[in-house]
Amino acid sequence: METVQELIPLVKEMMAQKPSGKLVKLYLVGGVLALFGVVLGLMETVCSPFTPASRLSDEDAAALAALRAARERQALQAQALQEKDKQRDAILCNRALANRQHAS
Structure with a gap:
């Protein structure tokens, strides 16, 4: 679903079919998990340029030199x-x- 305009008819159609309570809970849990994944992905994308790449530990530096x-x-x-x-x-x-x- 790319836009909210596509999501609204889907929800209306689902409600017209009168789904069971378990099915609604399943859809809600899936939607919340998807939203949580999107938020985490955005946070990682936004914060990744600010992580210092120069903080190599001594072990990492030695391994890199050996390589x-x-x-x-x-x-x-x-x-x-x-x-x-x-x-x-x-x-x-x-x-x-x-x-x-x-x-x-």
């Missing part, structure tokens, strides 16, 4: 593997050319 170091090590290993592959490809290419010259 960065691990990423750097992985990047260096990947670069070393690429260099080895390039050297291996160059050697294979030279061998192939040398074989072709002798074969002709």
